[in-house]
Structures are given as C-alpha cells and as structure tokens.
Amino acid sequence: MNSKPFPLYENDDGKVNIAVINESSGCYYGKCNFCTHPNITGKYQTRDINITIQEIKETMDAAGIGLFRFAGSTTPVSLSNRIADALLTEGLPIEYSMFVRAETRAKDRMAELIEGYEKVIRSGLKAVFLGAEAANNDILSKIMDKGNCVEDVYFTVKALKQASYNQRKHLDVGLSFIYPCPIPHNSGITHEQVMDENLHLLRKLKMENYKPDSVLITPGAPLPATAWQMEPERFGFDLPENYFQTVLRYEYELTKDPSTWPALDISLQGISFLDMLKMSGLMEKKIRELGYTVNVSDEHCLAARSAGFTGQRGLEEFKTRSDLALLTTDYSFLKDVYQKINVYSHSLTEKCFS
Numbered sequence: 001m002n003s004k005p006f007p008l009y010e011n012d013d014g015k016v017n018i019a020v021i022n023e024s025s026g027c028y029y030g031k032c033n034f035c036t037h038p039n040i041t042g043k044y045q046t047r048d049i050n051i052t053i054q055e056i057k058e059t060m061d062a063a064g065i066g067l068f069r070f071a072g073s074t075t076p077v078s079l080s081n082r083i084a085d086a087l088l089t090e091g092l093p094i095e096y097s098m099f100v101r102a103e104t105r106a107k108d109r110m111a112e113l114i115e116g117y118e119k120v121i122r123s124g125l126k127a128v129f130l131g132a133e134a135a136n137n138d139i140l141s142k143i144m145d146k147g148n149c150v151e152d153v154y155f156t157v158k159a160l161k162q163a164s165y166n167q168r169k170h171l172d173v174g175l176s177f178i179y180p181c182p183i184p185h186n187s188g189i190t191h192e193q194v195m196d197e198n199l200h201l202l203r204k205l206k207m208e209n210y211k212p213d214s215v216l217i218t219p220g221a222p223l224p225a226t227a228w229q230m231e232p233e234r235f236g237f238d239l240p241e242n243y244f245q246t247v248l249r250y251e252y253e254l255t256k257d258p259s260t261w262p263a264l265d266i267s268l269q270g271i272s273f274l275d276m277l278k279m280s281g282l283m284e285k286k287i288r289e290l291g292y293t294v295n296v297s298d299e300h301c302l303a304a305r306s307a308g309f310t311g312q313r314g315l316e317e318f319k320t321r322s323d324l325a326l327l328t329t330d331y332s333f334l335k336d337v338y339q340k341i342n343v344y345s346h347s348l349t350e351k352c353f354s
C-alpha cells in the first residue's frame, strides 16, 4: 500500500469534507467468525507513517480538508501512537475518527493504554468505534472467535474514557453489539440472558461514569465468506439454497423501522429473520431506556461535532434530524449540516497553512 498514488480531490464538489486516509488496511487480528473485513481487504498491511503524514499534508493543503477517518478495520494502539507522535511533531491540527479493538489484557495494561490513548487524543482523535459483540465470554470465544473477553471490552472503554477525561477533550466512544447472535450448542445460554448481560455491561459503565456515547445494535448476519456463512449448521443458521442471490436482491431502507422490511428466508436457531429484527429492536429500546444514544457511528459523531452539535442532546438531535431528512427527502437540514462541516474542516487547515 506504500506504492499507491494519493487520491485526487475536487474542490467544491458538493461532498462532505471528511477524507478517508489509508493508515492501514484490514485487521491485524482478522479471525472473527462473523467478520467480512479480512475477505474484503485481504492480508493486514500497515502503511509507512511518513507516507500517511505526507498524504494528510497534501489533502489539507490542496483540498482544504482537516477532518479524516482512518480506513483500517482496526487501528492498533501501537500504530495510532506512532501516527500521533508524527502528527504532534509536525503540528498538524487535524481531527479524526477510527476503529479500535478491545485490547487483550486491558485490565493489566490500563496505565499503558490510558497513556497511549491520551497521546492519540492530543493528536486529534475525536471518535472511535469498538465492537463488543456480546457481553458473554462463551459466545465471544466459541461463536465469535473474538480473541478477547468481556473484561477486555470493559477496561478498553474505561481506558479510552479516562484518557479523554485526563486530557479534558471529549472523545466519542461507539460500542457495537450483535443481537441476537448464535448461541453455543447445549450451553443453556438463552437470548434473554445475553441481552441482560449486554445491558448489565452498559449499566455498569454508565454508573461508573464511563458511559459510551453511542451503542450500535445489529442482528447476527452470515455475511458471505465468513465462518458463519460457510458453516451455517455449526452456528445455527438456516439459509436458502440461493442465499447469495437472495441477499444481493434484498431491498430494505436503513432509516425505516426494520419491522416494515420484507421477510427474508433466513433463520437463526429457529428464529425467523423478521423476529431477529424485532429482538434487535427490543434491545435497542432497552438501551435507550438506560439513557443511551443508539446507532450513531464514529464518523457520524465526527460529523455531528464538527457541525456544532454538542453533548448527548446534540448527538440525538443530529441523528433524529438526519434520519428525518432522509425519510422525508427534505434535505435542507443535511445541506446546512454539510456546509457547517466543510467550513469547520477547512478552518482546521487554515490553522496550519495561514
């Protein structure tokens, strides 16, 4: 990836000025049974940091863009630290978001993680997305092959939030769950239990003042070329013969209530696809009742904050009004927001090149 040319950006092309930057490609872990990233990106690669910094500089200078999203499926703290060092040394005042992964042995490494995240936050990190998947260790190991445990998720969120408190800079943390998800055979674990465990983790983080800023919930899906799709019986999925054609032709609208989506001939351990969507919706409702914002991703957090939406109420307003604009096709709110983001993105580059 070091030899790839930099992208060419057109000025005033009507797009949102948040540039994707290829600091790495794929995932250094790459083994999760449900994840399609390794199939899309292939072998994990990191890019020479000097080239990443050069592309950031050129994007700032030529396109007037100061907001970035790292493209890696999971940027390890060791890499983000080295990039942060370079950004701070060069004095590049960018703001950015990225995917992270719950760090293994996070509890024992808290001091090291907090110190690392503090530096990354100082260098402009504003939002992260982290996959918790399920707050149940049997599911994480036997179903997900996630390579980390619930304790790692808890302490990684804590470290991220503590680092942001120490730096007195807000960091949006998005935590995602897969619900309902497959359950290990003969384990006695129930879907209700998994939901309770997920809610327990969220309640605990909130009580201890380490509340994530957004929680994302998606039902388990056997995505093409993942273990869940290639070994459906092992994970309890029942898929139609023409599975690929079925999912390729499936039409749904993300902004609409999933209960209005058309039925799909897929089931999980006897639960129909529409019932899976309902279970997901129920968990979403319960998470809202706990006082959480739901389904705002890291790049949407970055966009909302850049457009001046602050606090939890701001994030909620941004989400509600964006969804409403898409549903009603009255795009005036989105156009206004895009302009604000672009002005903000440009203002970051002016700090550098004025």
Ligand code: SF4
Residues within 6 Å of the ligand: 027, 028, 029, 030, 031, 032, 035, 036, 037, 038, 073, 074, 101, 131, 146
């Ligand atoms: S889910 Fe995340 S950690 Fe697991 S393989 Fe995919 S990108 Fe990597």
